[in-house]
Amino acid sequence: MRKLICAVLTGLLIAGCSSTPKTDAGAAVEERGPGSDAKPVETPSVAPVTPGELEGTGIAALKDPKSILSKRSVFFDFDSFVIKDEFKPLIEAHAKFLVSNPKMKMLIQGNTDERGSREYNLALGQKRAEAVKRNLTLLGAKDEQIESVSLGEEKPKNAGHDEAAWAENRRGDMLYAGEY
Amino acid sequence: MPLSRYLFVIALLCAAFAARAQLTIEITGAGANRIPIAIAAFDGEGSLPQGVTPVVRADLERSGLFKLVDTGGALGESAAVNFADWKGKGADALVVGSVAAVTGGRYEVRFRLYDTVKSAALGGVAFVFAPSQSRATGHRIADFVYEKLLGEKGVFSTRIAYVVKSGGRFELQIADADGMNAQTALASREPIISPSWSPDGTKLAYVSFEAKKPIVYVHSLASGQRQVVANFKGSNSAPAWSPDGRRLAVVLTKDGASQMYTANADGSGVTRLAQSSGIDTEPFFSPDGRYIYFTSDRGGSPQIYRIGASGGSAERMTFEGSYNVTPRISPDGKTLAYVARNNGRFQLTTMDLATKQTQILTDSNKDESPSFAPNSRMILYASESGGRGVLAAVSSDGRLKQKLSVQAGDVREPAWGPFLK
Numbered sequence: 001m002r003k004l005i006c007a008v009l010t011g012l013l014i015a016g017c018s019s020t021p022k023t024d025a026g027a028a029v030e031e032r033g034p035g036s037d038a039k040p041v042e043t044p045s046v047a048p049v050t051p052g053e054l055e056g057t058g059i060a061a062l063k064d065p066k067s068i069l070s071k072r073s074v075f076f077d078f079d080s081f082v083i084k085d086e087f088k089p090l091i092e093a094h095a096k097f098l099v100s101n102p103k104m105k106m107l108i109q110g111n112t113d114e115r116g117s118r119e120y121n122l123a124l125g126q127k128r129a130e131a132v133k134r135n136l137t138l139l140g141a142k143d144e145q146i147e148s149v150s151l152g153e154e155k156p157k158n159a160g161h162d163e164a165a166w167a168e169n170r171r172g173d174m175l176y177a178g179e180y
Numbered sequence: 181m182p183l184s185r186y187l188f189v190i191a192l193l194c195a196a197f198a199a200r201a202q203l204t205i206e207i208t209g210a211g212a213n214r215i216p217i218a219i220a221a222f223d224g225e226g227s228l229p230q231g232v233t234p235v236v237r238a239d240l241e242r243s244g245l246f247k248l249v250d251t252g253g254a255l256g257e258s259a260a261v262n263f264a265d266w267k268g269k270g271a272d273a274l275v276v277g278s279v280a281a282v283t284g285g286r287y288e289v290r291f292r293l294y295d296t297v298k299s300a301a302l303g304g305v306a307f308v309f310a311p312s313q314s315r316a317t318g319h320r321i322a323d324f325v326y327e328k329l330l331g332e333k334g335v336f337s338t339r340i341a342y343v344v345k346s347g348g349r350f351e352l353q354i355a356d357a358d359g360m361n362a363q364t365a366l367a368s369r370e371p372i373i374s375p376s377w378s379p380d381g382t383k384l385a386y387v388s389f390e391a392k393k394p395i396v397y398v399h400s401l402a403s404g405q406r407q408v409v410a411n412f413k414g415s416n417s418a419p420a421w422s423p424d425g426r427r428l429a430v431v432l433t434k435d436g437a438s439q440m441y442t443a444n445a446d447g448s449g450v451t452r453l454a455q456s457s458g459i460d461t462e463p464f465f466s467p468d469g470r471y472i473y474f475t476s477d478r479g480g481s482p483q484i485y486r487i488g489a490s491g492g493s494a495e496r497m498t499f500e501g502s503y504n505v506t507p508r509i510s511p512d513g514k515t516l517a518y519v520a521r522n523n524g525r526f527q528l529t530t531m532d533l534a535t536k537q538t539q540i541l542t543d544s545n546k547d548e549s550p551s552f553a554p555n556s557r558m559i560l561y562a563s564e565s566g567g568r569g570v571l572a573a574v575s576s577d578g579r580l581k582q583k584l585s586v587q588a589g590d591v592r593e594p595a596w597g598p599f600l601k
Contacts, residue, residue, distance in 0.1 A: 068601045107392075116526060117519060117548060118373050119187070120475055120482055122394060123431070123438035123459040126415050130437060148433070150391040150415045154371035161567075169346040180392050 045094055058097060062176060068093045074132055078113075081127040083135055091132065095139030102142065102147040105177040108132050110150040113158070113166035118152055125150030132172040192290065203359030203591070205573070206583045214247040215329055218271035222289065223256035223280040229311050232279065232289055235318025239336040239358065240325065244580035257290040261396060263299040272297050273583050275321075277304075289317060293325055300303045302328045303588060317359060335553045339597040340560065341365070341375040341384055342571060346589030351581055352386060354401065357596075359584050375595045376419050378445075384595075385409065385419035385428060396430055398445065410445030420463045420472075421445075429453065429463035429472055442476060442489075454487055454494060463564075465489065466509050473497070473507035480587070484518055497531070500538065504529075510556040515576060517550040517559050528561050530576065541578045558582075562592040 004105035061067035072088040083091065098104055110129030112121040129148035137143055213541045217240060225231050240246040249269055255261075255276040261315055266274050292304035309317045319336040326334030335357055344351045350372045355362040363403030366372060370389035377384060378398075385398045394417045396410035411418040414433030421428060428445055431438050440453040440460045453472065454460055459482070462475040471486045476494070478485075481502040485494040498504035503521035510517070516531040522540065528547040531538045546564040551558065556576065565583060569590030573582040585591060 037261070109393075116503065116521070117462065117482075119431070119462045120459070120505050122373075122415060122417050123461045126433050126438050127459065130433070146411055147393075150433075151371075151389065151394075152373075154373065154389060 024158045044110065058100065061097075069097055072174045074128075074172045074174075076128055076172070078166070078170065079124070080133045080170075081124070083131055088135075091135045092139060095136045095141050098136060098145050099108070099139075102145070104145065104148045106136075106141075106177045107177075107180050108146060108148040109155075109173045109175065109180070110148065110152075111155065111169055111171045111173070112153045113169045114156060114161070116150035116152045116153075118154070122150045122152035122154075128170075128172045132174065194239070203355055203362060203584045203586055205276075206585075208581045214245055215272055215426075216247045216249050216270050217273040217275070217325070217329075218249040218251045218266060218269065219275045220255035220277075222277035222279050222291065223254045225254065227281060228279060228287060228314055230314040231393075232314055232318045232321065233275075233277075235315050235358075236275070236322045239319060239322035239334075242358065242582070243326065243334075243336075244575065245326075245330065257292055257304070261294055261296075261404065266294075266296040273302075273325070275325060277321075282308060287496045289321070291321060293328055296569045311503065315356070319356065325466040329505070332419070332557070333555050333599060335555050335558070335599070336597075337600040338554060339381070340596045341377065341597065342562075342591055343372050343593040344586055344589050344591050345371075345374070345569070346586075349421065352384070354384075365401060365404075373593050374419055375593060377595055377597045378421050379423055379425045379598055380601060381598045385421065387417045395448075396428075398428075398447075407446065409445070410450075418461050418463060420465055421466055422465050423469045429465065431461045440472070455492055462506050464507050464509060465542060467511050467513045475505045475507065481575055484516070508550050508552060508559075509597065510531075510576070511554050512556040515552075515556065517552065519547050519550065525581070528559065530559075539578065541574050542572070542581075544572075547572075549593055549595075551594050552597050554599045556595075560594045560596050562594055 061069045064070055068090060071090055074083060098106060108129040110125030112125045129150055133146045133148040136146060156169045158168040210601065217234055219237050221233050225233060237248055241248055246593050249271040257276055259276050261274060262574045274294045274296055275291055277289055279287055279289045282288045286308055288306060288308045290304065290306040293302040295302055307317050307320060322336040323334035323504050324449060325473040326363045338357045339354055340357055341354050344353055348369055350368050351364045352366040352372045352375060353362045353364050365384065368388060368390045373387045375384050375386040382402060383398055383400050385396060387394045387396055391540050395408060396416045396419045397406050398409050409428060410430045410432060412432050412434035416430060416432055418431040419428050424447055427442050429440055429442050432441050432545040438459045438461050441450050442453050443450045456476055456478045458477040460474055460476045464473045469489055472489050473484060473486045476485050482503050484507045486497055487494045501520055501522065504518055506519045508517045514533055516533055519526050520527055521531040525545045526547050528541045528550055529538055544563045548562040550559050550561040558573045558575055560571060560573045563570055569592045571584040571591050571594045
């Protein structure tokens with residue numbers, strides 16, 4: 001059941017993801033008032049299942065590029081797990097969101113650059129994920145809402161081998177149920 | 181397309197994939213004193229689909245400890261040996277043997293090893309084998325010769341585990357120590373790291389990210405049965421077996437940062453091993469089972485420590501440099517291998533545990549995950565060559581170097597299995 005919800009939710013999120021609005025050039029749209037002889041176009045209805053996790057306020061903001069909530073990544077300095085000031089507003093926004101949506105669950109994935117031991121990097125990524133989680137819980141999010149895990153250096157966002165790539169990979173990602 | 185033709189194409193594709201996935205070994209360097217040895221083709225060997233002596237020769241030569249002397253024709257197991265002749269050809273040792281078909285489609289090989297300098301027979305063995313086991317039989321013979329002439333066990337019959345990343349696909353593979361006969365134990369779209377052999381060689385513990393987070397599994401190789409042994413909230417990683425195979429050390433984050441725990445081999449009875457405010461990871465049992473070596477940043481930078489296998493106070497082992505990680509103890513208990521960062525380069529390093537003398541064994545930039553051969557002579561590790569992940573092996577004295585690579589993809593996370601039981 002949980003899987004199904006995830007699948008449905010993923011589908012919804014992907015659907016909501018496409019950023020370019022579709023325009024059918026040339027298709028004439030005619031509006032008619034009630035009582036006209038035009039036959040209504042009927043599509044078989046689909047009753048959506050609303051997963052429990054998504055009951056809450058401001059869900060749409062998670063995918064709204066204009067909302068800070070659509071941003072999910074916190075970037076770190078080399079060998080550091082200190083959250084820089086520039087990411088504090090982002091964490092505050094997500095903490096507020098978690099507080100007003102107590103059923104919402106979050107997975108934080110910590111990541112590192114490719115240098116050094118894989119297992120040590122896994123531990124370092126965990127520290128980064130944990131730092132994000134600690135900041136969220138200090139701001140009122142519940143411990144049970146958040147799981148912090150590490151992907152270490154195993155899932156680089158940028159496959160390059162220079163400082164620019166490494167900086168992009170030293171990262172904590174905040175993902176909501178259905179997004180991972 | 182007719183079915184036979186279709187099957188033929190499939191077979192070709194499979195063969196092509198196998199060739200691309202095949203580990204190839206390149207040797208760069210040799211031991212100081214190589215024993216000159218002549219291995220005559222075995223009498224009757226031609227009746228086998230695949231010869232035995234080419235495997236024996238390749239094994240011994242690859243070890244860097246033997247120099248092959250040309251032999252000419254085949255020599256049977258009971259052939260009369262003229263020691264002076266062979267000494268004259270420069271061979272200090274000679275192997276002769278015979279292969280004959282026995283019942284059930286199987287073959288029997290008998291061979292003898294001679295010391296031509298002392299004009300003495302050093303013994304021989306007979307093996308019965310199916311033709312598909314020709315290579316395995318060659319490895320057994322090479323192990324016999326190696327042990328008789330060098331006084332330590334050979335590792336030609338052992339297996340290695342490693343991870344191949346090709347495109348977005350990860351495969352945990354098991355191959356013979358010469359890189360042949362690779363088999364896939366797990367294929368996944370998500371990363372696989374830290375394979376660790378059970379001491380009896382029947383199981384592998386590893387970390388798989390297939391559930392979108394690191395979870396520790398124990399996989400029985402013969403049956404393909406797999407068990408989750410650590411899946412707590414947070415990350416689960418770095419499995420290491422106790423020498424008796426009854427306990428596992430793992431790293432969990434269920435209580436905060438990465439900390440070490442021990443558990444039974446089935447994941448029950450989880451007990452915290454140590455407490456630190458930072459990272460403790462990469463546990464590794466000493467072969468006598470008394471200590472667990474590990475990496476910790478408790479002193480401000482990642483360094484290697486050891487602690488009693490049931491806890492106690494930790495003792496720091498490394499002091500030079502600001503990044504020393506991934507401790508592995510040689511099976512003879514004498515050497516600590518680890519990865520040290522020197523001027524931004526990550527290099528395989530050893531420490532003699534008696535004298536605390538350290539030695540950098542490589543001149544590479546990105547060494548990872550050292551793993552000792554069960555006879556302690558070679559260290560297998562992951563490195564990088566031409567922008568690709570390769571496996572490399574270096575003798576504990578740094579003299580002999582080998583590179584193992586696959587044609588398409590990155591190879592990493594090597595683990596050398598135990599002696600064949």
